[in-house]
Amino acid sequence: MEMARPRLITVGCLNISNPNESATTYSELIRSAFRLKRPVKLSAHKFVILNHISRDATGLRGTFARYNEIDPDLPWFDIEALNQADDETTSSISIPDNLRVITHAPISH
Structure with missing residues (x-):
């Protein structure tokens, strides 16, 4: 009998405190x-990173994206050969500077 795989629940929180406590000040801060x-x-x-903001009837809403930075100078691992990839294999890897690996789908808050 196969055992059930435990579920992973990711929870995050952002707490912003502002001494002026006005909705306008919070909106300006988020913008x-x-x-x-x-x-x-x-x-x-x-x-x-905050990757989207919009306004609705309740105020400002935003979306955060979580991503990984990849150091292209570190060694790569070949998961088929099960060893470190050689220079010939990695020479064809090209990741543009503006792209990142998303590790968590953007979440609206």
Whole structure:
């Protein structure tokens, strides 16, 4: 009998405190964060960035994307040969500077 695989539930929270406590100030803060396009480092290679904002009847809503940074200078592993990939194999790898590996689908908040 096959055992059930445990489910993984990822939970995140963003708490912003503002001494002025006005909705306008919070909206300006969120808009500024979005315009900066500056990621926040979560761990060694994981980052999160505000990638979309919109306004609805309840106020501003946003979407965050979590992604991994890949160091292209590190060795690559060939999962078919089960060893480190050689220079001939890795020479054809080309990842544009503006692309990242999404590790978590964007979530609206």
